[in-house]
Amino acid sequence: MDVAVVGAGVLGLTCAVRLAEAGHRVKVTTAAAPADTTSAVAAALWYPYRAWPAESVTRWAARSRTVFAELAADCGTGVLLRAGRELLRSPAPHPWWAAAVPDLRRLTPEELPPGFVDGFGFTAPVIDMSRYLAWLLSRAGSLGVSIVVRRLSTVDDAEGDVVVNCTGLGSREFAGDQSLVPVRGQVVRLANPGLTEWLLDEDDPAGMTYVVPRHDDVVCGGTADVGADSGDPDRAVEAAILSRARALVPALVGAPVVSRGIGYRPTRPTVRVEVEDTAxxxxxxxxxxxxxxxxxxxxxxxxxxALLPDDQRTIG
Ligand SMILES: Cc1cc2nc3c(=O)[nH]c(=O)nc-3n(C[C@H](O)[C@H](O)[C@H](O)COP(=O)(O)OP(=O)(O)OC[C@H]3O[C@@H](n4cnc5c(N)ncnc54)[C@H](O)[C@@H]3O)c2cc1C
Known part of the structure; x- marks a missing residue:
């Protein structure tokens, strides 16, 4: 079939690759180049965050984790496998997505920095989006996928036997979905002083903190401003992120800022992966x-x- 994928963030490009591998002719149309999408800003640590429902998210996350582990064997993909710790300020049960992580374990008291009473350790894929989106693009190209940069006003503007909508937050207009809520996130990237371990502290009363070492830099975050869908990186917010990150990882003191980013997470009550029957x-x-x-x-x-005609089901 001729499949029109709309959107070239991580979902649009990954769908394009899988659809082309399945034998379809795929054309991707996107309002922005991949490097200018929300996906390019992602930290991007493998971690189920602000995505529901639990059962489907756990299944999708487990499947993706397996694929990322395979991709990590090829240094050209930008995917790394990194050990890390999620630190907690109060005792907690195992995370709801624990089934997706084979090596998840509770941290010992010796592994907890001062101020933390609990936590989990596991190996997670870290996806360096500055390299990975380029790899996805080249993989799609090698499968014959074409890419056109053009904003589509409506679904009717797409050409194909089937349309796959991967417009992220753009689905507020493109699919008329008013349940989508942007959650703004700011990051600052430092030169990597040699770190390999990721760290996550979601409960800091001053704001969540994450430190995600990639190849050459370390992504430090973060913020989660619900409902905010505009704005530039804010220097005061950046200073607060850096202060929290450096308190958690003193090796970052003195590491220079190499870049900064801001993006808008496309949240809704449930991830939408389903077929809509249009006329x-x-x-x-x-x-x-x-x-x-x-x-x-x-x-x-x-x-x-699997949802393309012949196997139309609702998932999610
Ligand atoms: C600061 C921050 C940190 C994050 N960290 C992580 C993390 O650690 N791990 C993780 O898994 N996720 C993380 N995320 C979330 C992740 O970035 C998003 O979930 C993901 O990028 C969504 O991908 P997408 O392809 O759906 O959307 P997008 O990347 O936004 O792509 C949407 C595409 O649709 C196109 N489009 C929109 N409207 C139209 C239209 N009308 N016509 C044509 N094209 C259109 C856009 O141009 C774009 O190409 C983070 C996000 C932020 C902001």
């Missing part, structure tokens, strides 16, 4: 991945392929 042709939606679009990408793309 003209099937429309497969794949958006609303919140703070976990990278984490869920391969699992969702597999479901999109």
């Amino acid at each position: 003209r042709r099937p429309l497969v939606h794949c958006y609303g991945h919140g703070g976990a679009g990278v984490t869920l990408s391969w699992g969702c793309a597999d479901d999109v392929v």
Whole structure:
């Protein structure tokens, strides 16, 4: 079939790759180049964050984790496998997505910095989006996928037997979905002083903190401003992020800032992966991945392929 994928963030490109691998002719149309999408700003640690429902998210995350682990064997993909710690300020049960992580373990008291009473350790994919989106593009190109930069006003503007909607937050207009809520996130990237371990402290009363070492830099975050869908990186917010990150990881003191970013997580009550039967042709939606679009990408793309005609089901 001729499949029109709309959107070239991590979901659009991953769906395009899987659809082309399944033998379809795929054309991607996108309002912005991949490097200018929300996906390019992602930290991007494998971690289910602000994405629901639990059962589907756990399944998509587990599937994606397996694929990322395979991709990590090829240094050209930008995918790394890194050990890390999630630190907690009060005791907590195992996370709801624990089934997706084979080596998840509770931290010992010796592994907890002062101020923390609990936590989990596990190996997670870290996806360096500055390299990975380029790799996805080249993988799609090698499968014959074409890419056109153009904003589509409506689904009717797309050409194909089937349309796959991967417009992320753009689905507020493109799919008329008013349940989508942007959650603004700011990051600052420092030169990597040699770190390999990621760290996450979601409960800091001053704001969540994460430190994600990639190849050459370390992504430090973060913020989660619900409802905010505009704004430039704020220097005061950046200073607060750096102060929290450096308190957690003193090796970052003195590491220079190399870049900064701001993005808008596309959140909704549930990730939408389903077919909408329009009069003209099937429309497969794949958006609303919140703070976990990278984490869920391969699992969702597999479901999109399965949802094309002959196997139309609702998932999510
Ligand atoms: C600060 C921050 C940190 C994050 N960290 C992580 C993390 O650690 N792990 C993780 O898994 N996720 C993380 N995320 C979340 C992740 O970035 C998103 O879930 C993901 O990028 C969503 O991908 P997407 O492809 O759906 O959307 P996008 O990347 O926004 O792509 C949407 C695409 O649709 C196109 N489009 C929109 N409207 C139209 C239209 N009308 N016509 C044509 N094209 C259109 C856009 O141009 C774009 O190409 C983070 C996000 C932020 C902001």
